[in-house]
Amino acid sequence: METTTPARATDPSGAPAPPRLGHSPALSSGAGRATARIAAFAVCQAAMIAGLGLLITGPARNLWPLTAEDALNDAFERVRNDALTTASAIASGAGDTHTIVGITVLCCLALLVVPPLPRWRAAIFLALAVWLQSLVFLLITEAVDRTRPDVERLDASPPTSSYTSGHTGAATALYAGLAVLVLSRVRGRWGKVVGVLLLLIPLLVGLARLYRGMHHPSDVVAGLLNGALSLFVVGRAVLADDAWAARPPADAVDIAVAAAESRPGPSRERAVVIVNPTVTDTATRDRLRLVLAQRGHADVTFVETTERDTGGGQAAEAVRGGAGLVVACGGDGTIRAVADALAGTGVTLAVVPCGTGNLLARNLGLPLDPADALAAALTGEPRALDLGTISGDGIARTHFTAMSGAGLDAAVMGSTSDRAKSALGWPAYVLSGLGQLRGPRMRLAVTLDGAPALHRTARMVLIANVGTVQGGTALVPGARPDDGLLDLALFDPRGAGGWLRVVGVLLRGSRPSANRPTHGGPVEFFTFRRAELTFTRPQPREVDGDPVSAGRRITAEVRPGALTVLLPAGRGARGTSRETKKTTAPLPAQEK
16 A cells, blocks of 8 residues: 655755746656657568568569569559549549648647647647658668559659558558547547548558559558558557656655645545556556645545455445545456445545546546546536446346446457557457457347346347447447436347448447337347346356356346546536436337
């Protein structure tokens, strides 16, 4: 256990030193560390792509599919016509140097000057990604000498090597980078539509470069790879939650406490910060300690979770010790364990996302930077949120805050390694899920609020207290953590067409009227207060992203208003006004 007992800063004479004015240490920049990280990975990126180019132009040049590239270039030459040539010129122009530079400058300026706030990280991310791609491209063209295809070229040949496609790489860095920003910040259907259209532009640019005879297919693929790696390298260094978490000065907490004590106002209650040490480094803890001190919390205790006690025991001890505020710093599993212990106690919880998914924080509209999330919560007000309870064979009754389920999602959670989550973040779940899409369909019976059982097949079952997942996707539209209900989603797509229909439902962001689904559709939604699910065979299961033992039964029930959470003033759960309440509609006659 680590206890903070800050003392007043003093000058050499022993008198209390006045708080120093200037930039808040909580906003200290970690730009040096981010720069070093980008440089190290950029060297690896350039070496890998250059090595691939030397392989293509050397030992592998007589191997398939490289031997088929000339035939593909010839095929593009044979299908040329005026309409396609004009269209290819437009598409190729989207990756031209002047176009890329101009759009990058305009977008970065917009990110900095358009209200409500300057988005420095987003602007730096976009500019650095485009610049890094260009730098790596120039290095590769010096290392790999490859002639352009032996066809009529519709553009003047630049002096650089055919490998890689600079147009394609630059377009990937710019337009895919814009797609990342749009998909992470713009909610709703239009954000997804714009994001998908932006992602299509690099592919069209690459296709145009092939049509115009400027590159071999492998040059275009390498260009796409160069742009994508540039985004990944810069994104991990700049956009990651802890990218700029530099440690504040050693006396920053003393200064903040002294300043807080000099201001009139009631003293703050005792606070306990429960941190998951595997996802919360020392710099982040120092920033959290400083944020608390700046808001008058002088009596703060930091406690670490352990492998055997993931937060519940620490939270229960904090309640017994008279804590008025518990701060949970970790992923969804840590937040769930703390919430389980605080349920019904009235002790206030502040959610600080430090994990991979952070579903509850996303749905509550909290910033994903730990210090920003804590600062936003401490300036807010307490809100009563629902919790779900879940139990079953092999699952002791416990609470969950976000989502639980069985089938595909539980299999994905169980197959995603901690190393992949640490390296890739939440996209690791996506990669793992691709290998689970053809998993077996399960049969189950569903009993909602005592009504007759419904018999269904499904690939995935979700019990949701919140509805939105990473990327802003409303996986369970309508689920809210303050409406006194839980939501059930049954996903049963059949073939590629079924998955496309599922995507269509999610993109619309809406659902049928409560408990009036179309039997046999790829997705069905229900609302309930108590649900009993029985599977014909044991199924993988998860609770708030943590895999639990496989089993055949799940019982879920809502506990309305069981958890008190600090939220920024005027902000509730995503898409929910405080006055909005949903009701459970009766089942259709044929289902009763």
